[in-house]
Amino acid sequence: MHDTPITMPQIGAVLNMLSIVGTFLFAASGALAAARLRQTIVTFAFFALVTGVGGGTVRDLLIGAPVFWVVDPAPALTCLNAALIVWLTPRRWWSDRALDWLDALGLAAFAVFGAAKAMAFGVHPFVAAMMGVVTGCVGGIIRDLLAGEPSILLRPELYVTAAAVSAGLFAALRVLGVDLPVAAIVAALSGFALRAIAIWRGWGLPGYQRE
Template sequence: MIDQPLLFAADVLATLVFATTGALVASRKQMDIFGFMWLAMATGVGGGTLRDLLLGLPVFWVEDPLPLSLCLAVAVFLHFTASSFQSRMKVILWLDAFGLGFAVIAGTLKAMDQGTAGIIAVVMGVFSGTVGGIIRDTLGQEPSIILKREIYVTAAALGACTTVLILGAGEPRLLGAVAGFAVIFALRGAAVLRNLALPVYNPRAGRDYP
């Protein structure tokens, strides 16, 4: 079994960081305090909710209200303090990189705890890490980060694969979690700093047949 304190800690940290990014987007959109709360909650628990539903498990924030309480606390706090951030978009990008790492590792570990195949654990990790950001961008009417050329889903997938491979080799669970997080944060951080992107599909004109 996956170490439950480690799994819960990753879930809580991911929720806290993503809730912060949701509240900061709400500040950019000049929402009222209930808008802050809604965006923080939807962003903070969105990915983990989908993961638990797909795995047929009790939703983590329904079992323990701490993650949801953190979302609300972050929303209220940032409603009164968000203006102190000089560049909220830069803050959002870096916090999102942390949140991505925590959420992907939590999703990967939880799927492996259920005895799923490695590829399923990777997919659950990617879902956990990206869905909250998609919800945030959609509700905040921001261009979704997964539709941009930046390295995002790629970082999530490679980090999840790292964790699966290390645990599959029988190495300590903490090592797998830390290594997976490091891969995700390093790749995402490099993308933010260097504007790195993978080659994209270039459409070609159709052929004329006689």
């Protein structure tokens, strides 16, 4: 007896574009982390791959979907292209904040796409929003651990919060009946705006102060 294959629901052109953009930007941020460590091209490629597909892999495993980069080689190729671009360009082309800005763009795009994909597979909107956060954050967490840097989870800056804004707003707008492309664009821009302001102004959440 054969299992019924799981098919990928139609997501839409805007969300597919967000997935591609998010994959490339996160992969580039992973390659930049390798560049800061002056690693080899192999390490560049590995950092780019695990950063670009890490969050989406965990999401797909949790929602019972085919792992996206296993069934379609395009995301993995996108990651390798991002690594090659960073490897071939001079270090002076990348500012010290380049990783933060690439990460901010990728975070917003991935959070929205992750929530949308989870909803397309019948996941409750509230849980789908959490899947969006997983999609947006796990790749960066893996990157930081590999690079020996403090995980973003242990820093007070608005990172997970920005992903939650993008994913949660998208899910809420879809529940309210807003068209998918409009909901995706509004949610992604909102999450990116919050993350951008946090980077620019140094905003962060207060830490635990109880004695």
